Amino acid sequence: MNKRAREWVSVGITWVQDVIYVALGILLTLACAVLLLHGGVNLVGALGRDLDLQVIVQLLDRILLAMMIVELLYTVKVSFRDHLLVPEPFLLVALIAAIRRILVITAEFGAQAPSGDEQFRHVMSELGLLTVLILVLVGSVVILRRRDSAEAPR
Template identity: 55%
Template sequence: MAEPLTETASERGVRKAVSTGFSAVQDFVYVALGVLLSVAAGLLLVQAAVAILAAAQARDVRAVVNVLDRVLLALMIAELLYTVQVSFREHALMPQPFLLVALIAAVRRILVVTAEFSAQTRLQDEAFRQVMWELMLLTALIVVLVGALVILQRSAPERAARSHHG
């Protein structure tokens, strides 16, 4: 029978130093991601502000959809930034922000598809079927994502409240 391995104080020290080093690298990556996401969100909001002025002058539905697209993309980036913040603070990944990003992305895609669809003067039958299938699949995806969020919220209410409000 083999003897149980015992760790020496020196091995524990090396293990702790390596773990501390990895945590420092992880923190650096989270801070860098946070900065990059913040800059990207800021630039998108500036673009959205410029686009909303252009949309008001053009009175074009596609211009308004373009503004909504930019705003929703900025919202996705803000949710990713929140994920980075929670990951930095707790050194854990929470599933809710990823589900919210997917939900926003699906809504964003529905807006784009319907805007493109409404801009067509004459749509072929096959193209129409493809658009309808895509919209049905996106709708099903949204229902599944909302269901997943509800299940997560009910399964751990104290953890979800702590992670999304603090």
């Protein structure tokens, strides 16, 4: 394949990539809007009756999911603009997902009637692993930011 043909193929692939990024951006934006709208409707509906822990946990769950979608949308934007894949938004999505899981576990466990020691140990083990994961993810974000600030032109 000659150089001109390679450039033409490269331009074509870049164009297809941009179209896909635009489609992903639109879908993520719509998904986030629907998620927030649905959460708002549920909250307004719950205000008419007693607010219980389950409604608040569902709202927090939707808000955190929306934050994850926004981080993915940021990744799509950067990828579209710079044709570069950056790791920090993925780390933030994982961090939000771990926090979201901790909220769900604690809410579910707190709402249940006391059960055996086995379930308690299982929940505590999962919370411990999630805590370690969160510390590793936060450490990774800090390292990336320090590296980026050290590499920045002065």
